[in-house]
Amino acid sequence: MKRALKVSVIVALVTVCYEMGAQDTQPVNGQVISPNGIEMVYVEGQGDIKGFYIGKYEVTHQVWKAVMGSARTNNAQDDWPVVQTSWLDMQVFIKRLNELTGRTYRLPTQAEWVFAAKGGTLSKGYRYSGSNNIDEVAWYQKNNPNRYNSLDPQPVGGKKPNELGIYDMTGNVGEMLEDWYNNKQKHRVWRGGNMTSSANASRIEKAIGLLTPDSRNAYYVGFRLVLEP
Helix, strand or coil, X not given: CHHHHHHHHHHHHHCCCCCCCCCCCCCCCCCEECHHHCCEEEECCECCECCEEEECCCCEHHHHXXXXXXXXXXXXXXXXXXXXXXXXXXXXXXXXXXXXXXXXXXXXXXXXHHHHHCCHHHCCCCCECCXXXXXXXXXXXXXXXXXXXXXCCCCCCCCCCCCCCCCCCCCCCEEEEEEECCCCCCCEEEECCCCCCCCHHHCCCCEXXXXXXXXXXXXXXXXXXXXXX
């Protein structure tokens, strides 16, 4: 993934290169496309959830720099997920990305995120995204290599993907979503646990709402994109 991004993402964004594939055919569940150098996985809809594309990986510093022109944080590696970024900062990034590409990227809704994390229509009913064994799919409290001396995240894609081929929806860094945590509309919701979370707190069903829209102090929360078909 790191190699592919280095080769394609900056060129693709700057030249507004579209790679959506055939427009007159229905995308296949789990199909990967790379519009603008960002790998997206198609999630077939079910019930009230319409089909959508979601990032195969969380947004990395390589992608952030390609869109915004500079690194989000100091000393960050290209294949680390972006952190210490507020919900409002994410909206600025997405607005800029949409201007560059002419497409409609956004944050996932809670319903979309949970559906994709469970594996969509391919779901096997796992507790975590891709397995009932959290060590297979996530960096979390007990197996985090940096737990004693650093809060740096791990590179994206280092664990097993889920049923749809999506990586890191459990652990490493949590993922900010579009929705409010509750009707008080004070905190934005995030899910997926992170590198300091317990296994219980990393379950797909666990929603957390401790961050206001302008909070930038979360070293443990990043984000993943949705692309509307």
